[in-house]
Amino acid sequence: MSEPATKAGDAAAFGLERRRGADLLEVVFKFQSLFGLVLVVIAAIVFSPTKNGSLLFIDPDNLFNVVRSISEIGILAVGMTLVILIGGIDLSVGSVLGLASVGAAVLLVENDLGVFLAVLIVLAIGLVFGLLQGVASAKFGIQAFIVTLAGMQIARGLARIWSGGQGVSITYGDGPGQAPVAFSLLGERTFNGVVPIPALVFAVVAGLAIVLLRVSAFSRHIYAIGGNEKAARLSGVPVTRVKVLVFGICGLLAALAGIVHAGQLNFGGPNDGAMYELDAIAAVVIGGTSLMGGRGTVVGTVAGALLVGVLRNILALNNVDSNIQLLVIGLVIVLAAGLQRLRPASAGS
Amino acid sequence: MSEPATKAGDAAAFGLERRRGADLLEVVFKFQSLFGLVLVVIAAIVFSPTKNGSLLFIDPDNLFNVVRSISEIGILAVGMTLVILIGGIDLSVGSVLGLASVGAAVLLVENDLGVFLAVLIVLAIGLVFGLLQGVASAKFGIQAFIVTLAGMQIARGLARIWSGGQGVSITYGDGPGQAPVAFSLLGERTFNGVVPIPALVFAVVAGLAIVLLRVSAFSRHIYAIGGNEKAARLSGVPVTRVKVLVFGICGLLAALAGIVHAGQLNFGGPNDGAMYELDAIAAVVIGGTSLMGGRGTVVGTVAGALLVGVLRNILALNNVDSNIQLLVIGLVIVLAAGLQRLRPASAGS
Amino acid sequence: ALLAVTACGTTSENSQPGGQQPGAAPECNKDGKFTIGMSQANKAEPYRERMDDDIAKAAAAVPQFTVNFADAQQDNSKQVEQVENFLTQQIDLLIISPNEATPLTAVVKKAYDQKIPVLVLDRKVDGDAYTSFIGADNVDIGRQAGQYVAEALLPSGGKLMEIRGLAGSTPAKERSEGFKQGIQGKNIEVVASGDGDWLRDKGQQQADALLKANPDVSVIYSHNDPMAEGAYIAAQNAGRTGVKIVGIDGLPIESGGLKAVEAGRLAATFLYPTGGKEAIDAAKKILLECQQVPKQQVLQTERVTKDNAAQVYARLNQG
Amino acid sequence: MAAPLVGMSGVSKSYGGVHAVRDVDFTVEPGEVHALLGENGAGKSTLMKVLCGEVGGYRGDIRIDGEPVRFTGPADAQRAGVAMIHQELDLVPALSVAENVFLGREPKTPVGTVDRRRMVREAKALLERTGVELDVRRPVEQLRTGEQQLVTIAKALSLDARVLVMDEPTSALSAPEVERLFAVIAELRRADVGIVYISHRMEEIGRVADRATVLRNGSVVAEFDARELTAAQASEAMVGRPVHLMFQAEAPDQPAGEELLELKDFRLAAARPRPGRRDPAGIDLTVRAGEIVGLGGLLGAGRTELLETLYGVGTKAPWRGRVTLRGKPIHPRGPRQALRLGITFLPEDRRVAGLALDHSVLANSVLSIVDRLARFGVVPRRAERAAAQRTVERLGVKLARLSSPVGSLSGGNQQKVVLGRNLLAEPSLLLLDEPTRGVDVGAKAEIYRLLGEIAAQGVGVLLASSELAELVGVCDRVVVLRGGASVRELNTSQVGEADLLAAAMGEGPMITELAEGSAT
């Protein structure tokens, strides 16, 4: 009776002895999405142009600009991470961002709603849009790619119809047809005008997601579904509900990104956000999340988004031709993804 | 010992007996991608506007026009089907189409090459581009999505650089700076001016692919890799080689589509083909091919492409507002994909 | 030679109070070295690519100038980011052709407030926190196209169809509105319209179906030349060789509308000048000659038909 | 003396820090059946994968006919006449049986296309050799696990190999198919093929093998003449101590508890039957609290379908007859409802339906109860770890640590993780489908002991198995299914394996009365 227990104990001890070396390696690989980022940052510093003897790249203003510039993609990418973790994909986020930016602008300017109400309505629209996609994909079993490809078109069409065929400008003030000044905060910086609000929103969203994925039962279900959906279902995971909810969250975050977008630009653009979905997916994948689902972290996604942002910034600061930029970014993305592959294979060949 | 054999025989007979009914059903579901098409065609006839008492939609001229209008997407989709069958995806096809159209135009007009040589070079470029992506994905194990996302940017950058930024017009004649008249055939119709050449090219490509997938050992390998890569490898299927080749074929077909594009429009546009990859993927998925790989047919893909083409045509014939078109197309795509799901589930729940 | 180029005409509205103008642009100096940032909305449209080319060409003649180009890929956010990058680089002058007006207003103002002269091309920003606007008027060009159709192509009325630019974009809306004004009261009916997204192949696709549904159409008005070329191919395919096609932009390049008019594929096009050369002229005035520039330079459009196409082409490409 | 057909010497292979195989010498002679024994994770599969070119990066050398070889891949090994039937049934689900059999070696017509007619013909012949008659044009995904196993055997036979490795070829087969396979092995032996035979069914070893080598922790610990080897000896060599094999069937004298699950003429009214599926078609059975009831039957008798249906994941069709749990009618429409009723299910194929192989042992073992562990949606890490640790220790799972991916464990240990997850959910009725498939004797003994323990706590167990010894040894009663219906109920204290087999095959003396007499 005691024999098996001892055996397990032995194995554990044996394991422990081996552990130190393996652990270090694993930590290294666990954070390799961060390494990619670190490498790119180092490259950025090395190649940074100087002005009056100081490096332009590490100017705090510039750094915050980088964060601000990726904040929308970053918010989208957080939601996308969840969707990809369950083995799905969401191509509609860019269009939903556009729809939300139009919605925010129209509700604030044309319908004269307050900021709170307008934001609430727009978030609800994003949530419902996402949930519907989730139902189509999880409940009716239509492939997420195709559902959200259609969703992408539908959201774009809705955005154009709602906006009346033209972008909606947001002006601030108390009069009718003007948005409350509070909304313009999204374009501002806080902490003595240093930290841009969108960057803050992104940080909060990412932080919440990181914590959520660490501690919640919900996250266990997400990973399980991505790892082996059938096993998850047999283990009593409410697979359909979790999937629908994840798509809902992704839609909600896309709407949030759209609100940030509108606030930053004072504009609801029906065509805005085109191709953002690809940027968001790229950030997720560069961050080491597997498109097969079940593996990945939001930390990686944040690193992936920053990596692309820094890369773009340093290329722009060096006035690299825009076509060459396309080539360089393409190559670096492949290299970064290639780095992920160095991870010690876990099982199988 | 003979008993079990007899029993098994009984079971088989029993199975056979049941089979007829099941077979019919199975045939129905096997061709359900065609059913979607049939439904849409019926709808198109019902909703077709009439002119002088005749239905505009079923005018042969219009029908061939539909085929012509989807021929480029169709050619891309055939290659895409192969890639998706092995469980991959190729986002670069639209950009490669643009690159090829530029290449054809530049080689014909600026380098004054003959049609044969120019086409050969462009096809070779597409092939090599595809093969390289295949190597990155199959050999270095980087996810196809990310490799081809990068490839998409890289091909776009190359197209812009090669064309010098502006599109290249193709004029025909014998003089220097003019393309051989033979190339303009791609914009013409044959068989008494009825069948557009691009439609013919598409038909030939699709026909070859259908036959290839039916009879070749190569196709068994493709399905096997998509169905269970490990099993394929253990069975001695040259997995890496097949994958690389499939990406190569996809690149080749994208280049072919680019040549058709240039010939139809008399123009090499570096920005052309944007988003075509999504249309191609949509055609493949509507046609019933699983994005998980291992299941699907080119027949389905052709039906999927035609379905979208007919849908667009009938909406345009009725002068439907373009935003409403987006909504309708989105919804029909989801419905068509939903139809696929009625297929009797294969295993488990 | 430089002046000859502006033969298409420049009306200078000198009525601006000019108080806001950074008349004393940062230490203007004949022998200084200046970096100019050029923020382009996108390089996917031939018109904008040509604008960049015009700027590059004009600047190449000014040894004091270096121009950095950025391509915002039709993305308002990206364009804001790129202007911010220019500010980080501490450029001496900003030329911007905004993707949309309002979204770029704030960052343009930021530059302007930092005493960087700002030249806005083609599409304005809101307010007046910029140094000078140089561009043509989309409503006006649409109106002229309408008037041309009414006068020359359908003098006794008729039916036409419209191939529009990207739905939801400002120029598409303005070119459409202007056109309506131009044909007002002339018994001309727009029986169908489709969105060609500014693209040649989309223009062809739309025209294909629309021509089928509307066999009585005799004129196609397209919001730009590439879509007009696409419509031309569609008309050829449909055997409708009699359909007259009118485009806009008139780019003086091989694949541009001028050549198409010259070859008879398009009945007419309307020159939509890029203002690139004018922008560098203005930059010279501000940075080298310490002069003020007018707040508004509305570039005149010009009707181009087979009669004058070759001549306009030659004129725009000299120098 | 001539060189052996296969000679492996000093072969070692390690994964990271795990020494899967250490310094092993192993030979196979022509016409010999060499059994390879060992606990789960002893390194049997790894050693054979090295031999068959599937695993590279090993130390030591391999000779075929005395010639040193180093295969670059499975295809390379196959060309040299070395083939393997894999433990995991690696088939392509969407391809037909024939296409699977000839995958990678498709017969060609003169014009280079696949000769489909020949493929079908030859595949049919091969399958007949293994004793099943299947439509070889059917996709493999529609086959039962056992049938799939026969397809992999046919596939290996088609290679005409000189060395054939069989890694647990019978784990999903019931008695008649096993007999058939033995006949095939005898045939191969006569053709001088060298065979390596791996199995955890000890009683098979003495019947087929000539020689037996035992691995423990990657090293050879013993070699026997298999013909004289008893199951007890083999087990002892593997585990390193005597294994009092399972069945201490001290018939649970405790009065059987209340009636837990009761089925009366249970059947599904499916609109149209799915080919190859054998949905419940008239089943009567009772499981009392504290009782282990076996489900016997041949390949395709409908055991799996019954369990799946009871767990709410079977064919979607109206239920007919009576299904009650503690007297109340039940009809779970999904796992969550079943779990709420206190029913858990251990699926037959752990890799497909049981585990996320990439994920840690920790994540896999607590999946069913994270909801319950969570407070306000937050799972306390310590509680999670503790629960996993408890399970791992209780079942004696051999692993490096809780965070290791479960896919890196040996098959038997993977199985224990799934069982552990079931137990954590604290069921009152446990549905087990082939719970010891691929599990070594030692672990089997532990699992049986555990089942006894759980049953003693008042849990009812319904256990489907193809191993007659297991049914007879572990269960209190066995219900035999045939064609989706229950045909016999046997009391295991009064009947043996032979009776069971006879009942399953539908022959032999009518002993129903006897069984019924004892059951009621």
Ligand SMILES: Nc1ncnc2c1ncn2[C@@H]1O[C@H](COP(=O)(O)OP(=O)(O)OP(=O)(O)O)[C@@H](O)[C@H]1O
């Ligand atoms: N791909 C791999 N990565 C890491 N470890 C592995 C891998 N494959 C096997 N192992 C380890 O090697 C050891 C031997 O495994 P192997 O599969 O050879 O055992 P086995 O004797 O076949 O067991 P079973 O009877 O359960 O099939 C185990 O400890 C296992 O965890």
Ligand SMILES: Nc1ncnc2c1ncn2[C@@H]1O[C@H](COP(=O)(O)OP(=O)(O)OP(=O)(O)O)[C@@H](O)[C@H]1O
């Ligand atoms: N045509 C089919 N389509 C889908 N699934 C099938 C089909 N045929 C069999 N199955 C699946 O195969 C499994 C039954 O096979 P299994 O290997 O359990 O048979 P068995 O154990 O030999 O017989 P038993 O039914 O007695 O358990 C079930 O999970 C069932 O869902």
Ligand SMILES: [Mg+2]
């Ligand atoms: Mg094994």
Ligand SMILES: [Mg+2]
């Ligand atoms: Mg079974």
